[in-house]
Amino acid sequence: MKLHKFMPAVALLAAGLTVAPPAHAVPEQTTTVCNLVVPARISVNGEYYGEWARLGSACPASVYTAVWKSSPAATPNAQGRLEFTKGSRMVQFGFFGSNPPLGTITWSPAGGATNINGVKIADLGTAYSVSRCASVAALSGGRKGSRTALLTTVSYWRPVSNRYVRWANKQVLIQYQDIGTSTWKGLAYVTTSSVGQVTYNYYPNRTRRYRVYVPGTSSIWNIFSPVISR
Numbered sequence: 666m667k668l669h670k671f672m673p674a675v676a677l678l679a680a681g682l683t684v685a686p687p688a689h690a691v692p693e694q695t696t697t698v699c700n701l702v703v704p705a706r707i708s709v710n711g712e713y714y715g716e717w718a719r720l721g722s723a724c725p726a727s728v729y730t731a732v733w734k735s736s737p738a739a740t741p742n743a744q745g746r747l748e749f750t751k752g753s754r755m756v757q758f759g760f761f762g763s764n765p766p767l768g769t770i771t772w773s774p775a776g777g778a779t780n781i782n783g784v785k786i787a788d789l790g791t792a793y794s795v796s797r798c799a800s801v802a803a804l805s806g807g808r809k810g811s812r813t814a815l816l817t818t819v820s821y822w823r824p825v826s827n828r829y830v831r832w833a834n835k836q837v838l839i840q841y842q843d844i845g846t847s848t849w850k851g852l853a854y855v856t857t858s859s860v861g862q863v864t865y866n867y868y869p870n871r872t873r874r875y876r877v878y879v880p881g882t883s884s885i886w887n888i889f890s891p892v893i894s895r
Contacts, residue, residue, distance in 0.1 A: 699724035699778045700790040701733055701747070707770070708886055710799035710822050715759035718747055724778065725786055728752070732775040733789065737766035739796070746775060763827040767884050770794040798822040801829065802837070802879045802890035811868045813895050815839060817855065817877050818862045821885050831861025835879065839865055842874040842892075849876070 700721035707716065720728065731749040738745030740758045745766075747758055760766060774789030799822045806815040817839070819832040839852040852875075855863045874894050881887035 697723065697725060697787040698790050699728060699731060699787040701772050701792040703772060703792050703794050705794060706886075707739075707794050707796035708799040709762050709765040709767075709796060709824070712762050712827060713759060714762055714765065715757055717755055717757050719755040720749060721790075724754075727780045727786060728778045729781040730783075731778040731789060733772045733792070734775045735766070736771050736773065737768070739766045739770050739794070744775070747772065752781070762822065763824055765796060765798070765824055767796050767798070770796055797881065797884055797886045798824065800832065800879055800881065800885050800888045802877050802888050804875060804877050804890040804893055806875065806893055806895040808895050811870045812866060813869055813873075815865045815875060815895070816862065817857065817865070817890070819857055819877075819879055820861060831857075832879075833857060833859045833861050835861070837863070837880070838878045840876050840878060841869075842876075844872060844874070844894075 700723060701718060702721050703718045704716055707714065720731065724731070728749070729752050733747045735745035735747060739760055740747055741760070742748070747756065749756055770793065772792040772794070774791065776789070777785040778787040778789055780786050801820045803818045804815060805818075806813060808814075817837060819835050819837060820829045821832050822828075823830045835857045836854055837857065838854055840849045841852045842849050852867070853865055855865050857863045872894060874892050876892045877890040879888045879890075
């Protein structure tokens with residue numbers, strides 16, 4: 666019976682042959698995503714609205730330039746661009762209250778995050794803000810005997826007027842809370858007059874806390890009035 670001999674690796678090398686090393690799995694490459702941190706809720710309430718944006722904590726410290734564009738435009742730059750340059754981690758943006766971007770603002774990447782040499786080191790993430798005009802509700806009241814009278818005044822920011830105006834024919838909800846409890850209950854739905862006001866009279870025979878809830882619209886934020894006791 667003929668036996669076959671195995672040649673050691675040294676002999677194989679001497680014969681001009683090579684032995685391949687064991688294959689190793691190539692580690693999966695992960696891409697860093699640099700997120701933009703902007704206000705989730707933007708309330709337009711003046712002639713000029715200013716706010717700060719910053720880079721997220723996952724953005725590499727070596728980021729030198731990162732640019733997003735907003736739609737609708739929420740900065741005065743072309744394409745509503747929001748630019749982080751020269752290694753800045755925070756920038757300010759703003760717009761005029763006479764012509765604000767209303768609705769959902771989408772902050773889309775305009776390229777990637779680069780280092781001081783212009784080399785891309787991270788992808789940029791998309792961010793969103795919701796922008797609407799602010800509303801204001803004021804509640805006052807008085808008691809005479811067992812009667813409590815509550816006066817509600819409602820206003821909202823009107824861009825075309827560049828100021829607050831009274832919210833006429835607006836339905837609001839008056840709520841009350843008994844002293845010593847934490848639960849708010851609905852008292853009555855009332856509708857403001859042409860001058861944005863409405864008076865409600867009733868007879869509780871006790872002191873309670875009151876507030877008014879003003880529902881919002883697609884372009885105006887909802888609001889609660891400050892609480893009063895009567």
